Amino acid sequence: MANLTLRNLVKTYDKTEVLHGIDLEVQDGEFVVFVGPSGCGKSTTLRLIAGLEEVSAGTIEIAGRMVNNLEPKHRDIAMVFQNYAIYPHMSVRKNIGFGLRTAKMSKADKEARIDEVAGILDMTDLLERKPNQLSGGQRQRVAIGRAMVRDPAVFLFDEPLSNLDAQLRTQMRLEIKKLHQRVGNTIVFVTHDQVEAMTMADRIVIMKDGYIQQVGTPSEVYHKPANTFVARFIGAPSMNMLPGKSAHGGVDLQIGTRAPVKSSAKAEQSVVLGVRPDDLTPVDDNPLIEGVVTVLEPLGPETLIYVDTAYGEIIAKADGRNPPGVGSTVRLGAAAQNLHVFDAETGVALS
Amino acid sequence: MAAVDTIRPTANAVLTTQAPKKPANMGQIIRWLLLFAGGILMVMPIAYMLSTSLKWPHEVYNVNLIPVEPTIENYTYVLEDGRFFGWFINSLIIAIATTISNILFDSLVGYTLCKFRFPGRYIVFIAILSTLMIPTEMLVIPWYLMSQQFGWLDSYWGIMFPGMMTAFGTFLMKQFFETVPDDFIEAARIDGLNELQIWWTVAMPLVKPALAALAIFVFLGNWTAFIWPLIVTNSVEMYTLPVGLSSFGDEADVAWELIMTGAAISTLPTLVVFLIFQRFIIRGVVMAGLKG
Structure with a gap:
């Protein structure tokens, strides 16, 4: 042994x-x-x-x-x-x-x-x-x-x-x-x-x-x-980090949207909502965030889109065949199970 | 078609060989002249050495390069003189022994100073380096007194001991060992070699070019050494070649033709040493270039 x-x-x-x-x-x-x-x-x-x-x-x-x-x-x-x-x-x-x-x-x-x-x-x-x-x-x-x-x-x-x-x-x-x-x-x-x-x-x-x-x-x-x-550190491109506050039944982002994610955070606690570019895609309903597409990175089956938002630049994933055009406004969302919540001060996961 | 094809290469070849040469500019001409002058300066003493060794005594003070009546009488005389052979062997023993000693000990100390961290390492290194600043002329008297005390006068050991290790060699080897990555040494350590084995089987082969350079320096230095062997030896049998050759002259007359003959013969071993080790130096440089 x-x-x-x-x-x-x-x-x-x-x-x-x-x-x-x-x-x-x-x-x-x-x-x-x-x-x-x-x-x-x-x-x-x-x-x-x-x-x-x-x-x-x-x-x-x-x-x-x-x-x-x-x-x-x-x-x-x-x-x-x-x-x-x-x-x-x-x-x-x-x-x-x-x-x-x-x-x-x-x-x-x-x-x-x-x-x-x-x-x-x-x-x-x-x-x-x-x-x-x-x-x-x-x-x-x-x-x-x-x-x-x-x-x-x-x-x-x-x-x-x-x-x-x-x-x-x-x-x-x-x-x-x-x-x-x-x-x-x-x-x-x-x-x-x-x-x-x-x-x-x-x-x-x-x-x-x-x-x-x-x-x-x-x-x-x-x-x-x-x-x-x-x-x-793990995963490329890096996970997007969106500051917000924990609220009943989710996390309230500063821009006014609510992410329906369960966490052990106390009410009103400052948190960071993490979402991987792979999990963040253009959606029609319940978007987390919206912004203007600045750069496209076609990878074949999918395209990475760089989006200028109220939180600065974040990265999301779109379909490789039919990505949104540069300059267009996209609404981005992710499934609740793919969202991560971290303590804003210590960085420790609260999910 | 075939005819054209066969003609073409020839035509091209003619064209390339006849391509107009760039006219040499003044700078280039001056450079060549300087190089030529330098070359002449380097070759002249050797040419005169050979020339004088082929002259009769009465012709020695003529500056003509080509002897009027060339003779090999001097060579026969020198080689038949038993003393010359003895001095040659003395010089050979001393030069080889000091070369081996320097290769081993300079590199051992250089390696230790380079690859081991111990308190006082820097001070030891500076102390070794500082000895480079003391000229031999200042040291011969202390060396002589020491040799006298220990009974080393007129012996091989007496001639050799000051040159068994040199500060220059230690410095040279330390600098070269710096280029050996620590990974090699650590890998060998993990593979179970002790420190002495690592030095000998891993580090030494990696600095062969430096060892070759050191061997050439040390061999030549000891082969041509004059002052210390002259002082420390008393008997004609213990003379080294340079000391022995100088004894061909006395106050009344100097037998230049014999000295030059001896000198001509004595350059042979240095040539051999250089030819053997030069190969390693060039290969070392080429290898270093390829590894990138």
């Missing part, structure tokens, strides 16, 4: 605290993605797990064993770095086999293991090449191979796809996901790209300023964001 447990994990540099007590339980075989903007502490957390940084307070347990004071090599982890960190002076075979240097295995067993990993990653033909003869995607696979070869309890990925172009990134995303389904190791993956997080994760950990904002499945964090930060 390769559980990973973080308890009240704190990291300080000099006197600045950058992680403020992270608590997390990662189950055996789970694919967990840490996501957040730059400086949120996600990479620091990963480096603490790897043992590349010292823990200031709190504990890290891997497979039930406290690893705080263990060297990286004794933690039973492997890491894939952002710039791959494959050694340019070694062939692919040597790079993949590098992690086995210190393993107590016979040479034949090591070679067999390298061949097996190369087979899984479909790079048997590339084994004798040097890294400078490989494409970006192939280099990334070598880096993954080097991590896989030791069959670690936990794989750590530090933004491994950010150096790849868009198409390759999509492809590698799929490959890593398939790989996980196949080998089933526990994976902790760090990214700043919410699409990567949504598409790959069993559970997403959203971080900001050294705090965990929410932990949940992709569906949970998308449909039930814990606060306005998560709501805006």
Whole structure:
């Protein structure tokens, strides 16, 4: 069982605290993605797990064993770095086999293991090449191979796809996901790209300023964001935020319309009504808001419309075949179950 | 049609080769002249060295570049003189040993200063750098006294010890290790290597061009070193090549033809070293360009 447990994990540099007590339980075989903007502490957390940084307070347990004071090599982890960190002076075979240097295995067993990993990653033909003869995607696979070869309890990925172009990134995303389904190791993956997080994760950990904002499945964090930060960070384009006041049976927007949404807000409490562009569409009856279309972004099946409203610019979705014209006035509405209510001051969800 | 097709390329080729050249402007002409003058300045001493080594003693003070009666007598004399071979071996041992020592220790210290965070790191670095500002001439007397105390006079160790590690080499290696991303080192750490193994198997191969440059500098520096070997050696057997060659002359007469012959022979190892390591330097530059 390769559980990973973080308890009240704190990291300080000099006197600045950058992680403020992270608590997390990662189950055996789970694919967990840490996501957040730059400086949120996600990479620091990963480096603490790897043992590349010292823990200031709190504990890290891997497979039930406290690893705080263990060297990286004794933690039973492997890491894939952002710039791959494959050694340019070694062939692919040597790079993949590098992690086995210190393993107590016979040479034949090591070679067999390298061949097996190369087979899984479909790079048997590339084994004798040097890294400078490989494409970006192939280099990334070598880096993954080097991590896989030791069959670690936990794989750590530090933004491994950010150096790849868009198409390759999509492809590698799929490959890593398939790989996980196949080998089933526990994976902790760090990214700043919410699409990567949504598409790959069993559970997403959203971080900001050294705090965990929410932990949940992709569906949970998308449909039930814990606060306005998560709501805006997950999903593209970002969720529209409309200030209002809670009232009996809904939320009164400042422009005089009432959104029929249930929430735990007290009467007259200042709230923010969140609605995703995907859920906000032109309607004939009961609009939430209206405004003038300023820009159209056709995406094929649908068109994003940028609408200038009393709240400023908000984004909505219209039919791809028959969108409203630029300059026309549209009335926008959303189904009650797709509306989110947040506390205006704390940003915490009240739905 | 076929005839036209076969003619065309030729016609094109003629056209391109005969394309009117741009007339060289004054700036270019001056640049070439300066380069030419520089080239002559660099080549002349070497040309005279070779020329003098092929002259008879009575012709040495003639400035003619081509000897009137060329002879290889000097080479036969020098090579048959047992002392020359001994000095050659002495120089070779000293230059190779100091080169290896510098490669190992300069890079080890440079790597440590670059990749490890420890209190006093900066002070140590500045202290090492500050030794660059002290000229050798100032140090030879303390070195001599020290050698005398330790009984190192007139020994290989005595000749070598001041150059076993250099501040310049440490500085050069530190700067080069800065270009090695920490990810490589951390990846190796996770893969279970100890710090010494990481330095040797991961970091060192990544700075090969710098090591090659350092090897050339150190080898040449020690091969041509004169003042310190002259001071620290007493017996003719312990002389290095430059010291030995200078002994071909005395107060009354200097056997320039023999000195130049010895010098000509002594340039061979430096050429070999340069040819071996230059390859790494050029490849290093090319690789760095491709990786982007």
